[in-house]
Amino acid sequence: MRSNTATPRTTSLRAAALVASAAMVVIGATTGSANASADKAEGGQQLALSAGQRAAAIKDAQGEAASTAAKIGLDGKEKLVARDVVKDADGTVHTRYERTYDGLPVLGGDLVVHEKKNGARDVTKATDAPIAVPTATSALGPGTAKKSALSAAAEEKTAKAEAGQAPRKVIWAAQGKAVLAYETFVTGVQKDGTPSKLRIITDANTGKKLYSEERVHTGTGTSTYSGTVPLTTTKTSSGYSLTDGARGGHKTYDLNQGTSGTGTLFTNSSDVWGGGRQTAGVDAAYGAAVTWDFYKNVLGRNGIRNDGKGAYSRVHYGDGYVNAFWDDDCFCMTYGDGENNAHPLTSLDVAAHEMSHGVTAATANLNYSGESGGLNEATSDIFGTAAEFYANNSADPGDYLIGEKIDINGDGSPLRYMDKPSKDGSSRDYWSSSLGNVDVHYSSGPANHFFYLLSEGSGSKVLGGVSYNSPTYNNSKITGIGRDKATKIWYKALTTYFTSTTNYKAARTATLKATADLYGSTSNEYKTVAATWSAINVK
Template identity: 50%
Template sequence: MKKSLALAGVTALVGSTLVATAASSSAAPPAPTPPTEAQAISRADALIEARPAAIGAVGDESYTAYRATIDSDGDAHVRYAREYEGLRVYGGDFVVHTNADGSLAGTSLGLTKPLTLSTKAKVAEATALKTAKARFEGKLTGTDQPELFVDASTGLGRLAWETVLHGWAPDGQTPSHLHVITDATSGKLIGQYDEIENVAGTGASIYSGTVGVDTTLSGSTYSLIDPERGNGSTCDMNNGTSTCTTFTDADNVWGTGTTASRQSAAIDAHFGAATTFDYFKNVHGRNGIFDDGRGVPSRVHYGNAYVNAFWDGAQMTYGDGAGNAKPLVALDVAGHEMSHGVTEHTAGLVYSGESGGLNESTSDIFGTAVEFYANTTSDPGDYDIGEKIDIRGTGAPLRYMYNPTLDGASHGCWSTSTNSVDVHYSSGPGNHFFFNLAEGTGATAYGTSPVCGTAPGVVGIGLEKAEKIWFHALDAYFTSTTKYVNTAAPANTSRAYTLQAADDLFGLCSTEYKAVQAAWTAVNVAGSDLECPVANDFRVAVAPTTVTLDPGTSATLDVTTTSVDGEAQTIVLTTGTLPAGVTAAFADASVTAGESTTLTLTAAASAGSGESTVTVIGTSPATIRQVNVALTINGLPGCSGSNSTDVTISDNATVESSIVISGCDATPSATAKVEVHIVHTYIGDLIVSLVAPDGSAYVLQSRTGGSADNIDTTYTANLSSETANGTWKLRVQDAASADVGYINSWSLNL
């Protein structure tokens, strides 16, 4: 159903989540009858018409309902796609949540404010196509016509071109459908991704052991076509890339368990497709990957010595690995890749940044869950990803959910740089959260899970409950642009949505709800959600929560405490780590719950400019509560600034340090100067870039200098196309293992 609204005067978005309050009644009404899918959509349509601000509506927009999910209690969740002046809005999707009685329960929304932009492109279609072609690596065989659309993946709308290029990756065997996004106003590259989602590695053996499979008998010949699961089939690519022949057999006894028989890998793949289908159907009530009963085709023996496996949106494809002797048909690999299809047909998480990390994390979570569900003796469930395919040739897994940093690249704790790394590495906080939720922190049967910083330990609630919470959040609440942390739209986060899912399934402030809170906190993903009370509990609040200081100035904040339960406790107030040149002083650092005090933040005249978070911590004998203050230190009036706050550079990590330029009336120079001081024992590991306020990145140094120590260099950058005022960032990526260091200081002179 498509719903168009011609609205006037809708100028404010009331929030990412709306709560409707039912009127009181003297007698409890009978339980409402759960709506049909059509009824759920009709109710949601009516609510959009009545309350357009709930979805950030503006004039000349239209909305298409493409999926409705009905909970057992009658609550419904209807997903919509958005068009703006006839253009598709990427990241404009939303979910309308209704209670069983049809009232509005809330919305999931990625936009941070309503769209207001011109739909007339300043960059020609031909220019966008030329830019896109320059990004393709490998053999290009064709292109789609560039599409003009609205890119709202950041929460704000901008006019853009999307060009899809088709061909082969540089290996000559992996198909490529590369999407290149360019700004239709400036022509700048916004981003790119390949819709072929794959795992590359070196297989070690045939993995599934002796298993039962469902086949089809025609005459006296059996075929690897599964009649119980939507006729999912398995075929032989015969080490080519085009023709695939369905496997057949005379006695329905398949393979030998070794690569000597071509059927052996086929049985692993067939079993993987069937098990993944059964898992989603029997555990989550989803009728297969596509939720329409269709089975998944599986292609094995693809390419020549092809060390890869991939999902292309419709089918699975597996290579035979090095020497055509190591097929990549492990069960968790199959479950991982096919789960991309589930994500595509539910939340549609975009494949970049933190949303891409959540996409990859979802596949790791369900690939692991499929492995546990199968419960085979040859490949028992664990929280290692790809442990059978030996991707590094060392016997080590591809990823470790209990401690993602063990792979040398993944983030185990969220940081401001998580949005900037490869999606396979930004999956780490999600994977770590899920392990903590299911199994707890500390020593477990599957590995030792550390907590981040000073977070308290977590007691797990078990895989069965954890997987239910994640699936419900994905199915009912996540949008395409959901992130771990989203300062612009705090409700559009994985923490907020998994808490809502836990509330739906187990109740507000239930053991499971509290475990979700604790598991996110343990991976450094904070939120503004309800803090469930404990005995003798209290709350701490600070006003204002956003502070901007010029160097040499101070600001005084009101700190209030409230006794929530039981006896009022003595609260000791402290702050977390402060940026260089900033001091904090409480008028009274020890108060009794219910009392107030003040906090003075002072920026020295020499304080470096930049953005940071100051955490105000209240500690009582009963508990610890905290609140964050967003602190911005302006640069001195003019066109230069510096930051001397140390930023640790870990192995395979990306970190940033910021400088805020304010009061600069000049246009940045073509010979702007960036002075950088980095302490590091192997500077050939580092990629150093300057990021402008609009997100444009200027590479200053890229893995040069070999084994030399430290960077103490002044770079020249042509910034003449940029606007001076705003937040500039020095981004440093460590692209190898073994050597670490820190950003010591840097300065910018525009």
């Protein structure tokens, strides 16, 4: 490859990419990238901002934050912190804010201000409850909060648990009435060897645990697939390195069975890669490149954080580690080598699914628990699926079967099914009042079902040689609008209308707003989105 200052070329390589996932991996659908520019929305289409334009827009929004807070009726003790800005072609600006109260961060207080070109303003809030506590002085100190958090981590069976950072005093507003609380991060190791970073919220006056979530998202698997893939590298003084200058400088490292740091950057004397330890690096670099290209070419997103900066990937993690994970703190993907270090989990579907967790964290930041956690998981399934059919890799034809290559059940069946999620034995097909109590990988089922129905419609059909039969809760017949439109609707909803606490009912409202922006409130697309939510019992 030429250096990243020159026009990059691609080299076709044979790479054995290992399809992987535990309860989170994604296998894609069937359309190639030819439709990436089709069906362009008019007024509601998001404009692609450069990293500099986005940074300037966020700075401007922060400069006007005090005025905006007053205009939307916040209390005098509340302040806004600008986190992201999205601009539409019709001049509408969507500004995402975090909130503080009396100087304390408000968790679950995030909101998005939507301002049209004519000055009309609307607000989407994570909570409609007022943000107020009697006092910012707590009965308990941070030391007690730390002990409570470590006790909660012990209940989660977290090994080597420690809370290195001091607990942070916050206002917890994600579950109704605002409460003075502490946020503590406990690091350690999960049961399967995956690093753990538990986020634990405890009441600052009683020490009671209010909420906890795992911040390191994982996936597992054992099977392999192969294919010829393009790769972009960078010329060095002695050869080449797995540094993708065309995609934010993404680098791929060999951890050499270590579990910390970055290890060694992959290098080669020639620009022909693959074989031995390199194969896992090639697969990881390819997966990152496809994910980047999908978000940029289909959705106009400039990298995971939309800032033009690439993440990095680490392969050969641990000894016999049967997993792969995304960690937003290091902004990196990590892959183990599977049982007996024989099957690196470096497949495209793992990369696309897990990196999509990074996109969610950079946008709506959906809480990874309850219904919002299910929507978080479904978002990764949806975009992972879309990225894989965008790749159009003939060695792994796309479909709506999640993890069909890994044979994790030992009988050739997929991990999950988007047309009828309950076929996996655990996922839910439809929304119910108990959905929030289900593991997030199974409460994702209704949203995955929504995406399939919206894309392809209900009933029995064969697509790409795979048979599907998708039912509806109300026995209605749905005619799909196509995966391209369904993907764009979900993305716009995520980036402009979802908040950290969005549940299924709010997701319905958000996707309808997104569809109205993109295709109009009287369009067939809008009517189909509404009908599809009803088809999974969300009204």
